[in-house]
Amino acid sequence: MAKQKNAISPTRDEDYPEWYQQVVRAADLAENTPVRGCMVIKPWGYGIWENIRDALDGMFKKTGHKNAYFPLFIPKSFLQREAEHVDGFAKECAVVTHSRLEADKDGILQPAGELDEPLIVRPTSETIIGELFARWVQSYRDLPLLINQWANVVRWEMRPRLFLRTAEFLWQEGHTVHATAEEAIEETQLMLRTYADFAENWLAMPVLCGEKTEAERFPGAESTLCIEAMMQDRKALQAGTSHFLGQNFSKACGIKFQGVHGKEELGWTTSWGVSTRLIGGMIMTHADDDGLIVPPRVAPTQVAILPVTPKEDSRAQVLEACKALSKEINECTAFDLPVRVEMDDRDLRGGEKYWQWVKKGVPLTVEIGPRDLENGTVFVGRRDLGGKREGMKRQEFISSLKDTLITIQKNLFTKAQDFQKDNTREIDKLDELYKYFTAKNSSKPEIHGGFALIHWDRNPKWEEQLKNDLKVTIRCIPEGVSVPGTCPFSGQASPGRVVVAKSY
Secondary structure, eight states: OOOOSOSSSSOTTTOHHHHHHHHHHHTTOEEEOSSTTOEEEOHHHHHHHHHHHHHHHHHHHHTTOEEOOOOSEEEHHHHHTSHHHHHHHGGGOEEEEEEEEEEOTTSOEEEEEEEEEEEEEOSOOHHHHHHHHHHHOOBGGGOSEEEEEEEEEEOOOSSOBTTTBOSEEEEEEEEEEESSHHHHHHHHHHHHHHHHHHHHHTSOOOEEEEEOOGGGSOTTOSEEEEEEEEOTTSOEEEEEEEEEEETHHHHHHTOEEEOTTSOEEEOEEEEEEEETHHHHHHHHHHOBTTBOOOOGGGOSOSEEEEEOOSSHHHHHHHHHHHHHHHHHHHTSEETTEEOOEEEOOOSSOHHHHHHHHHHHTOSEEEEEOHHHHHHTEEEEEEGGGTTEEEEEEHHHHHHHHHHHHHHHHHHHHHHHHHHHHHTEEEOOOHHHHHHHTSOSSTTOGGGSOOEEEEEOOSOHHHHHHHHHHHSOEEEEEETTOOOOEEOTTTOOEESSEEEEEOBO
């Protein structure tokens, strides 16, 4: 079968933002709704999220965390307690002011029953969880308190983009209380390592770990750690954050405990989270001009079996063979779980059916027709190789299936890692830095730049200059690159390099 020119139009090089939207649409991941900025996550997209959620949930529980659920609504007074925190989220808050609707004289529904105190629809839960933690923590024996919540949040987004920025999105938020600063800092670092492990080993998405600058820090935190990934347009995506909150929220919420020696002490708290934005990062890390590519570890279906039935008299025999193969595949394991397989017996032309699965990004397609039954073969397509297809003996396919899925996972990570390395540069001169982030072709500004590792004397005015002049930000102060140097802005001493990039 001749390969289509491109399944996705426009291509990445032609219009990257529109290409992204078309990949989401072609893969049937999600779509916009009548509520501006909100999306419906469709079964294939939600299946990816379920696999992300289940894997992370297992990792959290292995580190001693337990799940709970907290209210969607937060009294305005709770946010008011922590001034820096409320300032950071005030412009994004959705506010409930009335309790019911009543029809006016014309039969038009109007808000009625004004609330005594407005309620904020959860943008994040530090303040409401802090209020509850203050009840639960009385003694050092109650610590550490390690809680996680899977929930939805609302941050009123003016420029929505599916999965990347939506008014409502799904996430997890971890919240913990510790007896000492050292324990809380260790927790913050542990969860960052957990996120990095997941991003690289499940999503095949290489990340840089580091600390945010004061200007980019989570509102109310003492420090914010993050993982930053490079997308195929060379922009950075903040894929997860872990915050050391010090005693700021303990003071605001009254989280106190009796210490070992009987003295009343304030707790040390953390919070950390990732969201459905991870799906957006996965798309932009791996997808190509034929559609989505899903790493096997998070793919809802790892193998799609496509019966080829050109003649009605052989249809029943082909379908039976496909059912038998599906059962055999499901008895195989990969990544310590049964292989997820789906047989697509819809009455569609073979080419149309095949390309639907290519655009959905399924790791492997397996086609079986009457001739394959005669020869004991299957026709296998690998999505990580651009859909390259080849005939294989049926038993050879089965025996190599586990290794094939592992290889696909590794290949996707290696390709993304090589791309990140190829587009990361150490830059020491100011004119070179400006040139790096100035588009060569004004019609395609998204294809210039990447990650720049520069020295910085920690003066925030240079950080502001970068934003104003180049529309780039310091993404993080990365781990492991603390060799001193000279700041190209001031000529002053720099304690180490920082990562500068355009970002989502």
